[in-house]
Amino acid sequence: MNDRIGATRDGIVIRGARILGGEPADILIRDGLLVEIGRGLSGGETVETVEAEGLIALPGLVDLHTHLREPGREDAETVTTGTRAAALGGYTAVHAMANTDPVADTAGVVEQVWRLGQEAGHCDVQPVGAVTVGLGGERLAELGAMADSAARVRVFSDDGKCVSDAVLMRRALEYVKAFDGVVAQHAQEPRLTAGAQMNEGAVSGRLGLTGWPAVAEEAIISRDCLLAAHVGSRLHICHVSTAGSVEIIRWAKSKGWDVTAEVTPHHLLLTDDLVEDSPVGSYNPIYKVNPPLRTRADVEALREALADGTIDCVATDHAPHPVEDKETEWAAAAMGMIGLETALAVVQEAMVETGLLDWAGVAERMSCAPARIGRLRGHGQPIEVGAPANLTLYDPAVRAAVDPAGYASKSRNTPYQGLTLPGRVVATFLRGRPTVLDGKLA
């Protein structure tokens, strides 16, 4: 890593950035902290300058839901390549999902992932612990040992699989209360989705593909909201994808229950029509994802819910797969899309350019809320004096065709290839050290 900036100098001044899209200001960084914010700051001769006129300063983004694939599937992604992709996407912290091989269901595995993140140094890696041993859904993993480990796990999820047994889900919700943890549920009733290939609806009917019905998600979310309320615990719903789910979460929140939810960038932009008819033809597995792309009405409901706070945050569900697992016939293809390097662009397109969110709203939903839900220290804080210098500088004015050829991720399964999207992450700072400068790894 190039430590030119920040190592040979005793500080950095970012000049003329619009903090959360507001008026231009200068930001002085020393010793990993924001030490001064105002106009006309110089910091003296020993300070490096980063010109940021026209750029928006956001708190470093935090992802609650990333698949880094290490250990076990290093052909798809590694902690190093995945965190490089995260930094290029403006992230300073990611939560690494537990469905690795071996599964992150012990203190040993979560500490291994956490250390790999520290060593790579591109962004903080906060491991998520599995809820059940081996994601088997039969007995609880060592939740307490993972919480007490060096990795200090607070988010537990069998993501990729649903904790479908109501008794186990109840026990997990009860257990995590001891250390202020949260159970992040992949809401998918397994019997209702056996063999499912895409959203159940008009398009799946025409294409003859087995449908993944909205009720399979909504039934689990309803049940888990009730369980969380019953035991007085924290529940987080992963990748909400249907209008009905939004209604249930809105109802649970109106009761005052401690339920939070995330939506992925792709569920804010793409619809199931693409499986039938898209620029890359029909039955293209690039659009195969779990939960599946839904209808235009679902997309509209998800956007509204993210805008009004019913859905708390955006999480990428970055799911890298090697070419051979994706470029095959639809039924055999792996489910998932990469998303770290395009998340902010998609959110700008779906939420900012539609007038649904301003940049302060984006900061809340892509940094502050996910850090709060994950109980992550030092991230997701307001850009103010004394805060850790975790920052993203973003240029919202450019538009460019998405070209994954230059991505840092090891995998290329992006649904946006060739699409013109707005914005560019220009710089990312992790505790005052640039991880990205001028759009490239520093």
Ligand SMILES: [Zn+2]
């Ligand atoms: Zn999932």
